[in-house]
Amino acid sequence: MPCPPDAPAAPGADATVIDIDDPSDPRLDDFRDLNSVDRRPDLPSGRGLVIAEGVLVVQRMLASRFIPHALLGTQRRLGELAETLAAANRPDLPYYRVDADVMAEVVGFHLNRGVLAAARRPPVLDPAALLAKARTVAVLEGVNDHENLGSIFRNAAGLGVDAVLFGPGCADPLYRRAVRVSMGHVLLVPFGRAPDWPGGLTMLREHGFTLLAMTPGPGSVPLAEAMTGAAEARVAILVGAEGPGLTETAMRAADARVRIPMSRGTDSLNVATAAALAFYERVRVGS
Amino acid sequence: MPCPPDAPAAPGADATVIDIDDPSDPRLDDFRDLNSVDRRPDLPSGRGLVIAEGVLVVQRMLASRFIPHALLGTQRRLGELAETLAAANRPDLPYYRVDADVMAEVVGFHLNRGVLAAARRPPVLDPAALLAKARTVAVLEGVNDHENLGSIFRNAAGLGVDAVLFGPGCADPLYRRAVRVSMGHVLLVPFGRAPDWPGGLTMLREHGFTLLAMTPGPGSVPLAEAMTGAAEARVAILVGAEGPGLTETAMRAADARVRIPMSRGTDSLNVATAAALAFYERVRVGS
Numbered sequence: 001m002p003c004p005p006d007a008p009a010a011p012g013a014d015a016t017v018i019d020i021d022d023p024s025d026p027r028l029d030d031f032r033d034l035n036s037v038d039r040r041p042d043l044p045s046g047r048g049l050v051i052a053e054g055v056l057v058v059q060r061m062l063a064s065r066f067i068p069h070a071l072l073g074t075q076r077r078l079g080e081l082a083e084t085l086a087a088a089n090r091p092d093l094p095y096y097r098v099d100a101d102v103m104a105e106v107v108g109f110h111l112n113r114g115v116l117a118a119a120r121r122p123p124v125l126d127p128a129a130l131l132a133k134a135r136t137v138a139v140l141e142g143v144n145d146h147e148n149l150g151s152i153f154r155n156a157a158g159l160g161v162d163a164v165l166f167g168p169g170c171a172d173p174l175y176r177r178a179v180r181v182s183m184g185h186v187l188l189v190p191f192g193r194a195p196d197w198p199g200g201l202t203m204l205r206e207h208g209f210t211l212l213a214m215t216p217g218p219g220s221v222p223l224a225e226a227m228t229g230a231a232e233a234r235v236a237i238l239v240g241a242e243g244p245g246l247t248e249t250a251m252r253a254a255d256a257r258v259r260i261p262m263s264r265g266t267d268s269l270n271v272a273t274a275a276a277l278a279f280y281e282r283v284r285v286g287s
Numbered sequence: 288m289p290c291p292p293d294a295p296a297a298p299g300a301d302a303t304v305i306d307i308d309d310p311s312d313p314r315l316d317d318f319r320d321l322n323s324v325d326r327r328p329d330l331p332s333g334r335g336l337v338i339a340e341g342v343l344v345v346q347r348m349l350a351s352r353f354i355p356h357a358l359l360g361t362q363r364r365l366g367e368l369a370e371t372l373a374a375a376n377r378p379d380l381p382y383y384r385v386d387a388d389v390m391a392e393v394v395g396f397h398l399n400r401g402v403l404a405a406a407r408r409p410p411v412l413d414p415a416a417l418l419a420k421a422r423t424v425a426v427l428e429g430v431n432d433h434e435n436l437g438s439i440f441r442n443a444a445g446l447g448v449d450a451v452l453f454g455p456g457c458a459d460p461l462y463r464r465a466v467r468v469s470m471g472h473v474l475l476v477p478f479g480r481a482p483d484w485p486g487g488l489t490m491l492r493e494h495g496f497t498l499l500a501m502t503p504g505p506g507s508v509p510l511a512e513a514m515t516g517a518a519e520a521r522v523a524i525l526v527g528a529e530g531p532g533l534t535e536t537a538m539r540a541a542d543a544r545v546r547i548p549m550s551r552g553t554d555s556l557n558v559a560t561a562a563a564l565a566f567y568e569r570v571r572v573g574s
Contacts, residue, residue: 151557151560154556154557155556155560157550157552157553158547158549158550158553158555158556159547159549159550159556160550183554185553224571260445260446260567261570261571262445262446263444263445263446263447265444266444266445266472267470268445269441269442269445269446269563270438270441272560273438273442273559273560273563276556276560276563276564277563277564277567280547280564280567283548284511284548
């Protein structure tokens with residue numbers, strides 16, 4: 001097991017445990033000042049690293065295509081992760097073991113869930129390859145809120161969506177907040193970016209998808225009716241940002257405009273909630 | 288129109304517009320330091336006032352049983368609210384008109400949406416009276432997150448829920464963050480508190496409600512099946528906090544345990560999302 005000479009591996013955890021008590025130790029730089037956007041000036045827009053927070057999300061990262069190169073955490077979390085780390089078979093993976101105060105000083109806040117993992121970004125996935133294998137995809141246009149993005153991935157994972165395709169104007173799904181809100185499912189649900197727009201919609205059609213545009217606007221059919229009609233088909237569920245919704249371009253390209261039947265006097269649901277209802281209805285009638 | 292002599296009413300808005308340029312003006316105290324919990328030591332736990340933020344939520348407050356006693360906002364928001372204020376017929380209502388910098392200094396942050404309304408809390412509603420008129424109610428146990436609470440109210444309003452009944456351990460639905468996330472629907476969807484627990488569940492049963500406990504645990508029936516079975520009945524949808532879920536007490540009292548069919552390898556949905564799916568399914572098969 002490769003260990004720096006001053007930090008022997010601890011027994012009982014299948015990673016290289018390295019005790020650190022100096023918050024300024026440069027080995028912790030990937031976890032430093034996480035609230036600060038420009039924490040890694042060498043990585044444009046802080047987009048170079050993917051950070052997993054908490055035991056559950058770290059476990060999901062270890063099961064994903066995102067390969068962590070370092071962990072930072074407390075002894076307690078190391079214990080909770082012991083089985084996962086053993087199964088991951090990554091004896092080379094450093095676990096920088098710190099106490100809670102050092103951890104808070106490094107990352108910049110106390111609510112850090114006691115363990116973090118850092119991974120570099122793998123190559124983006126080929127959207128055509130994703131679509132070839134998918135029966136239900138979520139297509140996002142202008143979803144620029146990290147929390148909504150994270151929620152959409154969590155809902156997609158729970159409710160049978162095979163892949164997510166990004167159109168223009170979406171936030172970064174690998175931003176720390178999105179990873180956290182998704183409960184780590186952005187690391188597991190495959191996603192790709194449409195090469196152009198509305199070219200991505202054409203690509204969906206070429207792969208045989210029926211395009212359903214979620215919109216409370218005129219000319220829409222109720223969700224249950226739309227999903228029943230497409231039960232045998234491959235389905236792409238298109239959602240836009242809260243407020244503006246989908247662009248006219250996307251709506252024109254869709255096979256149907258689909259609405260969630262809403263109470264009088266109310267306007268819309270949160271975009272992730274609307275997506276969840278569509279995913280649920282797809283599972284109910286289409287699988 | 289009653290105006291202080293130093294602040295004549297502006298024409299064109301049916302409220303008493305009072306220009307203020309001193310952030311320390313005591314008339315603004317109800318809007319001061321909103322991020323600080325103990326901003327009003329005379330109001331225990333800051334629970335004395337209900338604050339509406341933004342044009343849409345202020346409009347909903349003016350249409351609700353929560354009667355604002357003061358507004359604070361910019362000239363721009365006053366213009367956007369002109370029609371609402373005229374319709375509200377509240378010429379006595381002070382609109383403290385300030386510029387954006389004064390507003391930020393008073394409330395303590397810039398993202399204040401340009402207009403706030405403050406209301407004192409009206410008497411709590413009688414739960415028995417609420418249940419007598421309701422066909423579908425949401426029953427919350429241990430939902431202690433303001434954001435989840437707000438989302439549940441937004442979903443309840445959009446998806447046909449008549450009332451919300453609070454069991455023990457829930458956060459305050461009138462806390463500012465809950466009001467905001469609900470898009471003001473906590474002010475419009477009637478809610479009450481169970482007098483005791485599980486007495487509140489007995490009360491539901493006495494009013495003829497079928498009690499459906501949302502839980503991914505064993506012995507549960509799929510959501511669509513449960514709602515179809517209860518289509519003709521009054522239905523109470525019970526949800527617990529994310530993580531612990533409903534107590535055994537609540538689950539034992541329920542007529543059925545209900546699950547959302549989930550993908551393998553996923554654990555649960557956000558509590559507000561799970562509630563939305565139940566509300567949706569209730570509307571789909573039960574109305």
